[in-house]
Amino acid sequence: MEQYLEFSGIGKAFPGVRALDDISFRASSGSVLALIGENGAGKSTLLKIMSGDLQPDQGKMILNGEEVTFSSPLDAMKKGISVIYQERQLIPSLSVAENIFPGALPRNKFGLLDKKKLREDTKKIIDRFGLSINPDVPVGTLSVAHQQMVEIMKAYRRHSDVIAFDEPTAPLTDTEIDILFRFIKTLKDDGKIVLYVSHRLAEIFQITDEIVVMKDGKFVQTVRTAETNEQEIVKAMVGRDIGDTYASLSRNDKFGDVLLDVKNLSSPYVDNVSFQLHRGEIIGFAGLVGAGRSEVMRAIFGADPVLAGEFSFDGQPADFKSPKDAIDAGIALCPEDRKEQGLLLFRSIKDNVSAPVVDKLSSSIFRNPKLEEEIAQSAIDKFSIKTPNSEKICLELSGGNQQKVILGRWTSPLVDTKLLILDEPTKGIDVGTKQEIYQMVCDLAKQGYGVIFISSELTEVIGVSDTIIVMHNGHVTGRTTRDENPTEESILAMAMLD
Ligand SMILES: Nc1ncnc2c1ncn2[C@@H]1O[C@H](COP(=O)(O)OP(=O)(O)OP(=O)(O)O)[C@@H](O)[C@H]1O
Ligand SMILES: [Mg+2]
Incomplete structure (x- = not known):
């Protein structure tokens, strides 16, 4: 059965700004949905509502036919929604395994932490993503990219049905981006609902299946990625044609000393x-x-x-x-x-x-x-x-x-x-x-x-x-x-x- 997350008439205001205004669209399982729009369009605000960090003023979210409301991030997590922000939310001094299993650490029959099982369970997840990370090292010693991978594995471990990314590639190198994209493909193949926010259009065309464009807090349109191109998307986002970016620059033609x-x-x-x-x-x-x-x-x-x-x-x-x-x-x-x-x-x-x-x-x-x-x-x-x-x-x-x-x-x-x-x-x-x-x-x-x-x-x-x-x-x-x-x-x- 197809799973979905639907936004229906979501609104959110901050003093002096209407950050979200009547946002409605649906994200489906086994598909990666890009959320794009200019700076301040409301993308991160929408993700924060999904993750329970913010509550909407109007509208509702429907997960597989059932209306869901979250009063806290923990609430959203329990319902299977994970949002991966640019700022890491891991505990640097704890090991990879302890970060992936917070509050769910396996206990042995004496009620003590079962380190062996913890390591094995973590290893299974690490293998699923084809990585070579040591489950025992403190997260703080990993590269930014690997820390991000740990967050994704944490979401995976929780069996999240919905995983959203807010500009995940900004701190990553090209090789790390390749790893991330393989991850996202794995999530998609596993039937997850994936939302992806980025300003890098090339990425959007590489890994997403559909694109939702937002402007000034409003929904503009949804299109299938395969049926559009960069120019059209930019026009929908910015509200005008921006032509050939570089050819139209007026340059300096004489240098000084x-x-x-x-x-x-x-x-x-x-x-x-x-x-x-x-x-x-x-x-x-x-x-x-x-x-x-x-x-x-x-x-x-x-x-x-x-x-x-x-x-x-x-x-x-x-x-x-x-x-x-x-x-x-x-x-x-x-x-x-x-x-x-x-x-x-x-x-x-x-x-x-x-x-x-x-x-x-x-x-x-x-x-x-x-x-x-x-x-x-x-x-x-x-x-x-x-x-x-x-x-x-x-x-x-x-x-x-x-x-x-x-x-x-x-x-x-x-x-x-x-x-x-x-x-x-x-x-x-x-x-x-x-x-x-x-x-x-x-x-x-x-x-x-x-x-x-x-x-x-x-x-x-x-x-x-x-x-x-x-x-x-x-x-x-x-x-x-x-x-x-x-x-x-x-x-x-x-x-x-x-
Ligand atoms: N906590 C807050 N208090 C007041 N205004 C806020 C708050 N959070 C966001 N806003 C405002 O809401 C609007 C939408 O912000 P949001 O962060 O969702 O944009 P965005 O689409 O993620 O942009 P960017 O691409 O720059 O990350 C902006 O005008 C922003 O200033
Ligand atoms: Mg943002």
């Missing part, structure tokens, strides 16, 4: 890296996850020690002892991990955008509320941050909108920057806004900024950069320029060199 001159730079993580960046130039860094791209930037930014080699910035030999020195010299680094390294989650958008200058002026009374408001508003407009106003605290923004706040901060006129380093700036950002970010990067180049653009999405590195530097294992393994018409294949080939 050398802004950053890196010679044979080595840090604990990278070796013998050399390149020159001119004012007005965009250099893209490509490579597999772990190739050393972010580490080069950390050395330049004064966050890691320079062990050998040297670099000059803005005509001066640079010797940054800390990121503060680098910032003072005019370098801004927009980091990959917005939560760990940048965003003040419990502060407003306005405070976050002004943060670098507020720090500088922290001991002074010269804050200018009117200017701060203006700057925050301009970031909200520039990146279409979805929020009722600039006072909203960042914790309450959707994932993609948090990323936009960080971009707003480092591109604000308050920051006196000459070099902007963007590390995975479009992570979790919807396709429509991505294009605005690419244009903004080109505009900054036109204004004479030097820009370093790091991304794992090769198409965007190729589409945006004037020069591309390819890294592997902490070394530069190739470089190419826009005139040479690089392709994904040619770059990947360089990214595999030693």
Whole structure:
């Protein structure tokens, strides 16, 4: 018998936002359903309602003909629903086995923990997914990808009928993504109902069977994945044709003098890296996850020690002892991990955008509320941050909108920057806004900024950069320029060199 989960007229409001408005659709077993929409469309909110973390204001959920209501995540779990969020919900100090069997640990006849059985039961599940993870190691010692696998196995162990993923591939490497997709296939073959949220359209077309498009909290349409294409989907999502993303960019065509001159730079993580960046130039860094791209930037930014080699910035030999020195010299680094390294989650958008200058002026009374408001508003407009106003605290923004706040901060006129380093700036950002970010990067180049653009999405590195530097294992393994018409294949080939 076909199993299904149906949403019927689901509504949810937060102060100032209608996050979900009359959402109705059905997800069926043995099928993977993609949930897509712009940043702030309401995807995560819907998953939180499914998982019992939030309660809907209107509407109902029907699981196999029976209406279900959840007052807590435990409730939803008992009914067979598991949601896998980007933020891990595991206990790092406990073993893989203990995480997979929380509260359900096998006991022996004396009521003691039956470690042997626990290990065996866990092993069975690990084997089912074709993995080689040791059931006894603490979860905290595993890679991000393997931790995610543990969460999926935990959901599997609970015999969940419904498993939903919220942007699961963002922290994963390509090989790990392959493993995840095999997992999802296994779940599907086992007749599970799978929901999948992602901004990466290529993935959607690779693993889903149907697509539900949402916009501004509303249901737009359901289509069979096999019967549509990227262009149609983007149009449904964004509400307009976005044309050829890269061809339509207005680029800078003349560079100034050398802004950053890196010679044979080595840090604990990278070796013998050399390149020159001119004012007005965009250099893209490509490579597999772990190739050393972010580490080069950390050395330049004064966050890691320079062990050998040297670099000059803005005509001066640079010797940054800390990121503060680098910032003072005019370098801004927009980091990959917005939560760990940048965003003040419990502060407003306005405070976050002004943060670098507020720090500088922290001991002074010269804050200018009117200017701060203006700057925050301009970031909200520039990146279409979805929020009722600039006072909203960042914790309450959707994932993609948090990323936009960080971009707003480092591109604000308050920051006196000459070099902007963007590390995975479009992570979790919807396709429509991505294009605005690419244009903004080109505009900054036109204004004479030097820009370093790091991304794992090769198409965007190729589409945006004037020069591309390819890294592997902490070394530069190739470089190419826009005139040479690089392709994904040619770059990947360089990214595999030693
Ligand atoms: N706890 C909250 N308090 C106030 N507003 C919230 C809260 N959670 C979400 N919102 C708002 O609800 C709307 C929908 O957010 P949601 O996180 O569901 O979007 P999303 O589709 O997942 O976007 P993204 O692709 O950026 O992750 C947004 O406007 C967001 O600011
Ligand atoms: Mg989200």
